[in-house]
Amino acid sequence: xxxxxxxxxxxxxxxxxxxxxxxxxxxxxxxxxxxxxxxxxxxxxxxxxxxxxxxxxxxxxxxxxxxxxxxxxxxxxxxxxxxxxxxxxxxxxxxxxxxxxxxxxxxxxxxxxxxxxxxxxxxxxxxxxxxxxxxxxxxxxxxxxxxxxxxxxxxxxxxxxxxxxxxxxxxxxxxxxxxxxxxxxxxxxxxxxxxxxxxxxxxxxxxxxxxxxxxxxxxxxxxxxxxxxxxxxxxxxxxxxxxxxxxxxxxxxxxxxxxxxxxxxxxxxxxxxxxxxxxxxxxxxxxxxxxxxxxxxxxxxxxxxxxxxxxxxxxxxxxxxxxxxxxxxxxxxxxxxxxxxxxxxxxxxxxxxxxxxxxxxxxxxxxxxxxxxxxxxxxxxxxxxxxxxxxxxxxxxxxxxxxxxxxxxxxxxxxxxxxxxxxxxxxxxxxxxxxxxxxxxxxxxxxxxxxxxxxxxxxxxxxxxxxxxxxxxxxxxxxxxxxxxxxxxxxxxxxxxxxxxxxxxxxxxxxxxxxxxxxxxxxxxxx
Amino acid sequence: xxxxxxxxxxxxxxxxxxxxxxxxxxxxxxxxxxxxxxxxxxxxxxxxxxxxxxxxxxxxxxxxxxxxxxxxxxxxxxxxxxxxxxxxxxxxxxxxxxxxxxxxxxxxxxxxxxxxxxxxxxxxxxxxxxxxxxxxxxxxxxxxxxxxxxxxxxxxxxxxxxxxxxxxxxxxxxxxxxxxxxxxxxxxxxxxxxxxxxxxxxxxxxxxxxxxxxxxxxxxxxxxxxxxxxxxxxxxxxxxxxxxxxxxxxxxxxxxxxxxxxxxxxxxxxxxxxxxxxxxxxxxxxxxxxxxxxxxxxxxxxxxxxxxxxxx
Numbered sequence: 001x002x003x004x005x006x007x008x009x010x011x012x013x014x015x016x017x018x019x020x021x022x023x024x025x026x027x028x029x030x031x032x033x034x035x036x037x038x039x040x041x042x043x044x045x046x047x048x049x050x051x052x053x054x055x056x057x058x059x060x061x062x063x064x065x066x067x068x069x070x071x072x073x074x075x076x077x078x079x080x081x082x083x084x085x086x087x088x089x090x091x092x093x094x095x096x097x098x099x100x101x102x103x104x105x106x107x108x109x110x111x112x113x114x115x116x117x118x119x120x121x122x123x124x125x126x127x128x129x130x131x132x133x134x135x136x137x138x139x140x141x142x143x144x145x146x147x148x149x150x151x152x153x154x155x156x157x158x159x160x161x162x163x164x165x166x167x168x169x170x171x172x173x174x175x176x177x178x179x180x181x182x183x184x185x186x187x188x189x190x191x192x193x194x195x196x197x198x199x200x201x202x203x204x205x206x207x208x209x210x211x212x213x214x215x216x217x218x219x220x221x222x223x224x225x226x227x228x229x230x231x232x233x234x235x236x237x238x239x240x241x242x243x244x245x246x247x248x249x250x251x252x253x254x255x256x257x258x259x260x261x262x263x264x265x266x267x268x269x270x271x272x273x274x275x276x277x278x279x280x281x282x283x284x285x286x287x288x289x290x291x292x293x294x295x296x297x298x299x300x301x302x303x304x305x306x307x308x309x310x311x312x313x314x315x316x317x318x319x320x321x322x323x324x325x326x327x328x329x330x331x332x333x334x335x336x337x338x339x340x341x342x343x344x345x346x347x348x349x350x351x352x353x354x355x356x357x358x359x360x361x362x363x364x365x366x367x368x369x370x371x372x373x374x375x376x377x378x379x380x381x382x383x384x385x386x387x388x389x390x391x392x393x394x395x396x397x398x399x400x401x402x403x404x405x406x407x408x409x410x411x412x413x414x415x416x417x418x419x420x421x422x423x424x425x426x427x428x429x430x431x432x433x434x435x436x437x438x439x440x441x442x443x444x445x446x447x448x449x450x451x452x453x454x455x456x457x458x459x460x461x462x463x464x465x466x467x468x469x470x471x472x473x474x475x476x477x478x479x480x481x482x483x484x485x486x487x488x489x490x491x492x493x494x495x496x497x498x499x500x501x502x503x504x505x506x507x508x509x510x511x512x513x514x515x516x517x518x519x520x521x522x523x524x525x526x527x
Numbered sequence: 528x529x530x531x532x533x534x535x536x537x538x539x540x541x542x543x544x545x546x547x548x549x550x551x552x553x554x555x556x557x558x559x560x561x562x563x564x565x566x567x568x569x570x571x572x573x574x575x576x577x578x579x580x581x582x583x584x585x586x587x588x589x590x591x592x593x594x595x596x597x598x599x600x601x602x603x604x605x606x607x608x609x610x611x612x613x614x615x616x617x618x619x620x621x622x623x624x625x626x627x628x629x630x631x632x633x634x635x636x637x638x639x640x641x642x643x644x645x646x647x648x649x650x651x652x653x654x655x656x657x658x659x660x661x662x663x664x665x666x667x668x669x670x671x672x673x674x675x676x677x678x679x680x681x682x683x684x685x686x687x688x689x690x691x692x693x694x695x696x697x698x699x700x701x702x703x704x705x706x707x708x709x710x711x712x713x714x715x716x717x718x719x720x721x722x723x724x725x726x727x728x729x730x731x732x733x734x735x736x737x738x739x740x741x742x743x744x745x746x747x748x749x750x751x752x753x754x755x756x757x758x759x760x761x762x763x764x765x766x767x768x769x770x771x772x773x774x775x776x777x778x779x780x781x782x783x784x785x786x787x788x789x790x791x792x793x794x795x796x797x798x799x800x801x802x803x804x805x806x807x808x809x810x811x812x813x814x815x816x817x818x819x820x821x822x823x824x825x826x827x828x829x830x831x832x833x834x835x836x837x838x839x
Contacts, residue, residue, distance in 0.1 A: 054565045199620040200783025418559040442568040
């Protein structure tokens with residue numbers, strides 16, 4: 001008996017010891033990394049192959065050089081992987097030339113046929129193959145020249161092919177390796193290439209010694225100086241910042257506002273900022289009471305005090321009144337000012353509109369009623385959206401001040417999106433983040449949404465026209481008119497654009513930050 | 528005993544099957560589907576429908592389950608809808624980390640709890656006993672995330688003994704393991720203490736003392752040996768819980784275990800991944816339960832006779 005217990009206990013403890021130590025040794029063995037640039041981010045990539053992902057990640061920007069670029073100021077088309085880009089005067093085609101010496105990291109030459117095959121794979125494979133819908137034909141003019149013929153001029157198409165999604169991949173290797181293997185170790189053209197991806201932990205990138213960069217605003221047009229880059233996936237923001245402060249991470253691309261003060265106080269860290277190219281807005285369900293009444297929607301819009309919101313959110317937001325954020329292409333300050341004049345904070349007018357809609361406070365409890373029913377609504381907000389989560393109770397109080405009782409419900413943001421798609425909500429805070437305003441075509445145009453959440457034939461027409469307007473001022477005017485209609489009908493209330501923070505340790509220099517948050521490492525060095 | 532084990536394992540297969548059916552049904556109750564959850568506004572409605580068709584999400588629920596079961600019985604856990612990677616690959620890359628963390632946490636828990644529980648029982652009502660119980664109760668009450676951050680600040684930031692997060696060697700596992708161990712310690716310690724207190728009052732202990740055995744020999748060879756029977760069974764029952772992974776600990780310390788993968792997959796309804804992980808946990812739970820029963824029978828003749836008597 002005694003010996004049996006002893007044996008069983010010993011066996012159990014030895015098994016635990018072996019699992020623990022053996023597993024620790026197993027996981028410890030392979031993971032020591034050479035000195036390298038270490039970047040920390042919260043979200044892990046879905047796949048290393050940008051043509052298979054639903055959401056792109058910082059990593060994809062590092063391993064995929066786009067065909068063209070809009071530049072750090074997002075103001076004009078420039079070459080990137082292509083050494084030159086010519087847009088036909090009528091907008092009917094783009095001609096891209098590629099350097100003759102262009103190669104993948106493994107030495108495989110990149111020709112116009114390679115690029116064409118990559119684009120065709122993207123169209124067939126990617127969830128966003130529709131980015132290339134404007135294209136009618138890809139013509140290989142010569143081994144280093146590819147012409148993209150368009151069905152009609154498409155201004156938004158230029159931005160789509162200036163993102164990492166247009167990065168060139170070796171389609172032949174993708175075919176031979178299979179989707180799964182290629183998703184773990186794709187053959188891409190960019191400043192770095194994937195060396196090893198430790199699932200759930202980090203991805204190690206090594207320099208592409210065959211890389212040629214044609215961006216005019218970078219000094220170094222060849223391989224980057226930093227040999228190795230490690231992108232660590234650290235889901236907890238507190239832990240992420242601790243690693244940064246300790247010097248284990250050199251760059252954090254999404255510094256949480258809760259730890260901003262700690263990061264700002266560190267003399268070894270530079271804090272760069274950019275305005276999020278998008279907006280956060282509060283959807284109102286126009287399909288059911290009370291927001292089927294325009295006056296109630298207008299009252300909500302007028303009750304939001306964005307300056308108070310900004311102050312309460314530690315000035316980490318830029319108030320937005322129109323449809324586009326200040327960092328988005330086609331943003332018009334004049335339009336923004338005009339809509340602010342119309343829908344800016346005006347509590348008295350908000351109360352008046354509610355009264356006109358039949359809502360009055362008959363029992364003195366501070367909440368208005370109509371036909372004996374109090375004006376009570378729910379506000380869905382993403383629990384994984386820190387800024388929206390902080391804004392929600394402030395909005396709740398602001399609406400309470402005009403007599404609307406708001407219950408804030410927190411859910412995973414993916415579920416908030418689901419609720420709005422199912423029209424199972426009263427109010428919901430959502431956001432859009434895409435520099436090109438054509439994203440609103442996907443959100444509002446009734447051909448894309450079956451008019452589910454809201455649509456208007458006037459905005460449909462303007463959004464369609466904006467797609468073919470190559471002149472920036474014409475395109476801006478179209479979106480301004482869309483913003484005017486939104487301000488008139490108020491299917492949603494724009495709230496703010498977030499200020500984003502990028503922390504870079506001072507021993508890393510030469511990193512260029514674009515207005516859309518893109519980091520350019522061509523001239524970067526690490527001491 | 529062997530027949531008993533075989534019967535229990537056979538029943539366990541039915542349990543695993545039932546778990547998969549229930550899980551499948553519960554996941555279907557969640558609104559929407561993974562394509563709609565992961566898509567951003569750029570995805571056209573046509574593409575969404577194409578992807579739903581590609582993944583079989585437009586099929587009736589029972590058809591989807593049948594195809595999953597058919598693949599599973601051939602050893603194919605399917606492919607993740609979100610990442611496009613085989614579920615078996617995703618699990619295999621994370622399982623060593625989960626085993627390492629669970630194994631070390633269990634080892635530390637029992638290595639600390641059993642001696643401390645014995646000491647607390649022997650020194651019952653002394654300052655030492657009260658101190659041990661007090662500290663263990665506090666540890667039991669402390670939220671895991673708070674404890675993890677506290678340990679990180681003390682032992683990785685202020686006094687940099689261990690890495691803050693991720694893995695960079697064997698030392699990386701210590702803080703996550705301690706975070707799992709310390710709250711669990713209390714339960715095992717209190718169980719050991721109460722079992723030892725009960726055993727110490729048995730007549731055979733008095734007999735052992737009367738025979739002139741030294742106190743140490745009485746405690747270790749007689750008292751502890753009987754008191755540890757339920758504690759040993761607890762060991763086997765704890766294993767599946769730890770193998771399921773602790774999302775909180777894995778998130779705080781960026782530990783790439785199965786827990787975080789499961790949590791993320793549930794959020795986006797990546798059903799193949801959720802099914803795969805839950806099946807593994809269910810199988811391990813069944814095996815652990817059977818192992819616990821067998822161990823109990825081996826250690827305690829009364830239980831073994833009951834089992835064997837039941838077979839007759």
